[in-house]
Amino acid sequence: MLSGSIVALITPMDERGNIDRISLKKLIDYHVFSGTSAIVSVGTTGEMSGLSHTEHADMVMWTLDISDGRVPVIAGTGANSTSEAVLLTRQFNGTDIAACLSVAPYYNRPTQEGLFQHFKAISESTDLPQILYNVPVRTGCDILPVTVSRLSAIKNIVGIKEATGDLSRVNQLKEVVDDDFLLFSGDDITALDFMQLGGHGVISVTANIVPQEMVNLCKFALTGNFLSARSINARLMPLHRALFLESNPIPVKWAAWAVGLIKCATLRLPLTSLSADYTDVLKQILINLRLLSL
Structure with missing residues (x-):
């Protein structure tokens, strides 16, 4: 069962905006060495909306090839x-692939019945485990606990990434799903409280x-x-707070570049570089954490 610290991996790019496979290997090796529980490839932080289907x-x-079985890989597969x-x-x-992470349809703002039918159709197209992804601030819709309850009855829908930051959701979800339904925080700021209330990571x-440090915190x-x-x-x-000073993944890419994890902090439009x-x-903050020297 997936649990603990799962990284929403950035997609490293070179100066021209092409995916940088050398930096990708460096990142994956870093997470394997650090004990990260799993890697999400091409989620929100991985700039899924900026990649072509082929690049995705x-x-x-x-990511799956480089990880070579050393760490589970979860594929971001959501769309509106x-x-x-x-x-x-x-x-x-x-x-x-260990599982798919499927974000709620964005922009078109479906009803709860629409959300149910959307995720049901996806689950019926595959045997891969499905993890729902609820992030209303980005999608414009909210997968309510009553809908999660209905979806949890589908055998390969195994969990949810709950990124509302609303800690009352943990108990609301636990009341309507089985104990083995995975509950993941999608908000670093409240993640510890989320786990204390019964979340899995x-x-x-x-x-x-x-x-x-995130591995140790979760353990x-x-x-x-x-x-x-x-x-x-x-x-x-x-650091939790600073990584959202501007839209994710703008700050985290800059930080990864600053500490030497990737060659450059390239993003694709409409995302732009971190403001001066x-x-x-x-x-x-990176200096205070001893990740950078003065």
């Missing part, structure tokens, strides 16, 4: 068109920069050592 599939398969999400999902049938942006939290977990979390809280107003703020 290539990035997932390169049900047929497109089915297509994205089907292309990983027959692979060693976090799909983390912060883990891109400090994977071992402590999931074994009930909340004193140690809170000590780590307090140290990381400025924030570079000094994030740089100082």
Whole structure:
């Protein structure tokens, strides 16, 4: 069962905006060494909306190939068109992908029945385990607990990434799903509290920069050592917050470049480089964490 610190991996790019496979290998090796529980390839943090379908599939398969069974790989396969999400999902049938992470349809704002039918159609197109992804601030719709309950009855829908930041959702979900239905936080700032309330881990942006500390935080939290977990979390809280000074993944890509994990902080339009107003703020936080020298 997936649990603990799962990284929402950035997609490294070169100066021209092409996927940088050398940096990708460096990132994956770093997470394997650090003990990261699993890697999400081409989710929100991986710039799924900026990649072509071919690049999307290539990035997932390169991640799977480089990881070489050392760490589970979860493929981001969501789309606002049900047929497109089915297509994205089907292309990983027959692979060693551990699960798919499927975001709620964005922009078109479906009803709860529409959400149910959307995810049901995806699940029926594959035997791969499906993890729902609820992030209303980006999608404009909210997968309510009553809908999650209905979807959890479908055998290969196995969990949800809950990124509302609303901690009351944990108990609401636990009341309507079985104990083995996976509950992941999608919000680093509240992830520790989410786990203390019964969540199984976090799909983390912060883990891109400090994977071992996020692994340790989750291990402590999931074994009930909340004193140690809170000590780590307090140290990381400025970083949790700074990585959302601008839209994700703008700050995390800059931070990964600053600490030498990737060659450059290239993003694709409409995303632009981290504003000068924030570079000094994030740089100082990285210095405080001893990830950068003065």
